[in-house]
Every structure is written in C-alpha cells, then in structure tokens.
Amino acid sequence: MAKSIPVAAEGRQIYTIELTEDFGALCGHLKALGYQRDQKVCVVTDSNVEPLYASEVQGFLQKEFDCVQIFAFEAGEHSKNLETVSRLYEFLILHHFDRRDFLVALGGGVVGDLTGFTAATYLRGIDFIQMPTTLLSQVDSSIGGKTGVDFLQYKNMVGAFCQPKLVYINLSVLKSLPRRQIISGMGEIIKHGLIRDAAYYRWLKENVSSIFSLDPAVTEEMVARSCRIKREVVEHDPTEKGERALLNFGHTIGHAIEKLCDFSLFHGECVGLGILSAAYLSMQCGHLTAEDVEDIRECLVSFGFSTSISGIRPGDVLAATKSDKKMIGNRVKFILLSEIGNAYIDRELTDTQLLDAISYVCRED
Numbered sequence: 001m002a003k004s005i006p007v008a009a010e011g012r013q014i015y016t017i018e019l020t021e022d023f024g025a026l027c028g029h030l031k032a033l034g035y036q037r038d039q040k041v042c043v044v045t046d047s048n049v050e051p052l053y054a055s056e057v058q059g060f061l062q063k064e065f066d067c068v069q070i071f072a073f074e075a076g077e078h079s080k081n082l083e084t085v086s087r088l089y090e091f092l093i094l095h096h097f098d099r100r101d102f103l104v105a106l107g108g109g110v111v112g113d114l115t116g117f118t119a120a121t122y123l124r125g126i127d128f129i130q131m132p133t134t135l136l137s138q139v140d141s142s143i144g145g146k147t148g149v150d151f152l153q154y155k156n157m158v159g160a161f162c163q164p165k166l167v168y169i170n171l172s173v174l175k176s177l178p179r180r181q182i183i184s185g186m187g188e189i190i191k192h193g194l195i196r197d198a199a200y201y202r203w204l205k206e207n208v209s210s211i212f213s214l215d216p217a218v219t220e221e222m223v224a225r226s227c228r229i230k231r232e233v234v235e236h237d238p239t240e241k242g243e244r245a246l247l248n249f250g251h252t253i254g255h256a257i258e259k260l261c262d263f264s265l266f267h268g269e270c271v272g273l274g275i276l277s278a279a280y281l282s283m284q285c286g287h288l289t290a291e292d293v294e295d296i297r298e299c300l301v302s303f304g305f306s307t308s309i310s311g312i313r314p315g316d317v318l319a320a321t322k323s324d325k326k327m328i329g330n331r332v333k334f335i336l337l338s339e340i341g342n343a344y345i346d347r348e349l350t351d352t353q354l355l356d357a358i359s360y361v362c363r364e365d
Contacts, residue, residue, distance in 0.1 A: 003224055007143070007231050009163070009238050017143065017167040017227050019220060023057055026168055027064040030129070033165055040067040040101040042092060044115040046075035049107045049133055052176055057106055057131070069095055073114075077263040080110045080149050082158065088118050102127035102165070108134035109141035109267065113156070116147030120162035130164040133173045135185025136268050139192070139226035142167050144234035144244075154323055155255050161239050169227075171219055182212065183304040184268030187250070189222065190299060191275060192229040195249045198341030200225055201299070208302050246343045249335040250274035253358055256320035260312050272305035273361045281349070281357035282337040292340055307361065314358040318351060 002025065005017040018029060041061050045054050050072040061068040071091050073079050105115035105128060112130055119128035130142040148159020174182070186204075193201030204211070210218040230247065237244035254274030258267060279296045282288045297307050321332055332354065334346045 003220065005224065005227050005231060007167075008235050014163050015166055017169065017231070019169050019171060019224060019227075021170065021172050021216075023053075023060050023168075023170055026057070026060055026131075029166055029168065031064065035065075035102065037064060037066055039065060040069070040095070040097055041065050041104060042069045042071055042095070042097060042101070043104045043106050044071050044073075044088065044111060044118070045106040046073055046079070046108075046111050048075040049111070053106060053133065053173065057104070061104075067095075075107075075110070077110060077150065080114055082149055082151070084114060085118050085121075085149060088114075089122060092118075092122055097122070097126070099123050099126055102129065104129045104131055105142075105164075106131045106133065107137070108132065109137045112137055112142050113147050113159070114149055116145070116162050116164065117149055117159055120147055120160040125162070127165050128162070130167040132167070132169060134177060134181055135174055135223075136181075136188055136266075138169050138171075138174075138223055139185060140188040140230060140247075142169075143227060143230045145238065146240075153259060155259060163238075169223065171216070171223060174214055174219065179212070179304070180266065180269075182214075184266035186211070186303045187254075187268030187271035187275065187305070189226050190303065191247075191249050191271060192226045194275065194279075194296070194337060194340060195246050195335070195343035196229045196233070196341065197225075198339075200229070201340060205299050205302065211303075245333060245345055246335055248333075249337070249343050250278050252321050252332055252334055253277045253317060253354075253361075256317045257309060257312060257362070259320055260316055261309070265309075269305065272300050273307070273309060276300060276307055277357045277361045278334070278336060280360040281334075281353060284353065284356065285336060285346070287336065287338050288340070296340075308363055309361060310363040312362050314355055314362045317358045317362055318355050321354065 003019040006013045007015050054070050058068050073084050103115050103119050105112045119126050132138045132142040145161045145163035147162050148156045151157040207218055250271045254270040258270040279293045283293050334349050335343050336346050338344050
C-alpha cells in the first residue's frame with residue numbers, strides 16, 4: 001500500500017502527502033527531493049515517541065545521511081512554548097546546523113507545530129519534513145503549513161506559515177496509540193465531513209467498528225479522504241484569509257475549553273465539544289434541525305466522545321474565546337453549518353448567542 005496526494009499553491013505543487021505502511025520509503029522520497037548525504041538531519045520528537053520510533057527512523061536516515069541527530073523534549077502541550085524552541089535553537093547551533101540542513105518532525109501535533117516554527121525561524125528559515133504519528137496530526141496539523149507555539153496561557157498565539165517539504169505518514173504507527181488518542185483524532189475527522197462532505201460523514205458513522213479496529217483498508221481510506229479535504233481547503237487559501245477558516249469549525253469554543261481545563265483533555269476531545277456547541281448554534285440560527293443536532297451528538301457518542309463537561313463556567317469559556325487568535329475587532333469569527341456537509345463564516349453572533357451555545361455543553365456543577 002502506498003498513496004501519494006499532491007498539495008499545490010498558486011498553481012504549482014509544493015509537496016506531497018505520502019501514505020505508507022512503514023518508514024522504509026522515507027529516504028527514497030528525500031533523495032527525490034534533492035537532499036544529499038552531507039546535509040545534516042535533526043529528528044525532533046518527544047518523550048512518548050522517542051522510545052517507540054526515533055531509533056528506527058534514525059537508522060533509516062543514517063543509510064543516506066552522514067549526520068543524523070535526535071532532539072527530544074518532554075511530551076505534552078506544556079512543552080509547546082518558546083523555551084523549548086530556544087533549547088532546540090541551541091542544540092542546532094551547537095551541532096553546526098546551517099541553511100542546507102533540515103529538521104524532521106516525528107510525533108503528534110505539538111511536535112509538528114514546534115518543529116515547523118523552529119524551521120521557519122532558525123537562520124531565517126530551513127527545510128523541515130512532517131512525519132506525524134497520531135491520527136489527529138496525520139489528518140490535520142501536519143498539512144497546510146501552520147506552525148506555532150503557545151505563549152503564556154494563549155494557544156498558538158506565536159507562529160508562522162511554513163510549508164513542509166514532505167508529509168510522510170506511516171499508518172502502522174496508529175497501532176501503538178491508546179484508544180483515547182484515536183478518539184481525539186476522530187474529532188478532526190468528523191469535522192471534515194461536517195464542513196465539506198456529507199457522504200463522508202455518513203461513511204464514518206457506518207464504519208465505527210472498522211475504524212476502531214484499525215482495519216487497514218478503512219484506515220487508509222479515512223486518512224486519505226480527510227487529507228484530501230484539508231488539502232483542498234488549504235490550496236484555495238494557504239494563509240487563512242478566507243475559506244481556510246472553515247477548518248476552525250468547533251475550535252473557538254474547543255480551544256477555550258482546552259485552555260480552561262489546563263489541557264487535561266486532548267485537543268480532539270475539546271473539538272468534539274466545540275462541534276456539538278457549534279451545531280446547536282447552527283440550529284438556533286435556523287440552519288440545522290433538532291434531528292441534525294441529535295444525529296451529530298449520536299455520531300460523537302459512537303466514537304467515544306463526551307458531549308458535556310462539568311466544572312467549567314460558561315461565562316469563563318465565553319471570556320476565553322475573546323483571546324482567540326481568530327478574533328476580528330471585538331467579534332469572534334465563528335464557523336457554523338448551513339447544512340451537514342457545508343460550513344460558512346459568521347461574524348455577527350452576539351455574546352448572548354455564544355453563551356447559550358456554550359451552556360449547551362458546559363455544566364457548572
């Protein structure tokens with residue numbers, strides 16, 4: 001099994017997403033991109049992924065490159081900050097990395113975002129490769145060139161657009177993920193169907209058991225379909241000046257909940273709550289029916305999501321949305337559904353409407 005999905009910008013291909021079953025073809029793709037033996041490679045990973053895959057990937061790379069270093073940091077959102085970036089800068093400087101050399105992001109979304117931001121800013125820009133190891137990063141954060149880190153309590157507030165030279169997805173690594181990580185990834189996948197492809201959304205609902213069993217054919221089809229949806233959106237709007245904002249469906253409230261629970265919930269779990277809240281708001285605005293909202297709730301439940309959260313005050317969630325980077329003036333740029341499979345941007349929602357939608361998923365008890 002191997003599948004290649006080209007990603008273009010301004011009419012020209014800028015990289016490919018390669019879906020494979022192992023790491024064996026990695027060096028062939030790097031050689032095809034023109035990388036040479038004397039270029040140094042730094043594999044950036046975290047403490048969860050390092051013992052699983054770092055040595056294996058390093059071994060493949062050492063067959064083609066003379067210098068392959070590994071930089072690992074403590075896993076978790078709390079490491080996605082400028083302090084970790086500074087330590088990576090120092091590591092690269094001490095190992096004499098120059099503009100010809102490149103980074104490999106081996107891990108989930110935190111690793112990919114942080115590595116991409118470092119690549120965008122070290123020596124004013126060096127190349128990097130995405131090798132996502134979580135379902136969420138395979139279908140979402142590794143594609144599209146968004147990079148960044150958190151600043152103080154503000155998520156992804158410091159960043160840059162920096163396109164990878166390659167996205168190399170080894171689907172077999174999903175077998176090492178705990179079920180909760182699969183559920184988290186499904187938050188972004190369900191989002192893709194809801195905003196862009198109603199038939200895909202229905203397909204997901206019909207294949208719950210095969211998805212959780214990681215049936216190879218079903219996994220490949222699901223990851224490929226989600227990658228194509230994200231590819232299509234980011235190609236049309238690479239720097240989020242318009243249509244790309246649709247990918248933020250479920251994220252404004254989701255990010256606020258994620259911050260208020262101090263990242264004790266996974267990103268995709270918070271997106272699931274945000275999706276249900278946004279679906280409810282879409283109904284209140286006259287687009288979805290009550291049956292549509294219930295269908296979305298049942299879909300989320302079937303994939304293991306909680307559809308409510310306690311211990312967080314709706315007013316605090318509303319306040320947290322005001323520091324969202326998607327704010328324009330004093331208005332939140334909110335993504336709603338006109339119907340299942342189609343999304344649109346709404347800039348006219350009131351705080352009362354938002355608070356009502358937040359209260360739909362947040363209980364104060």
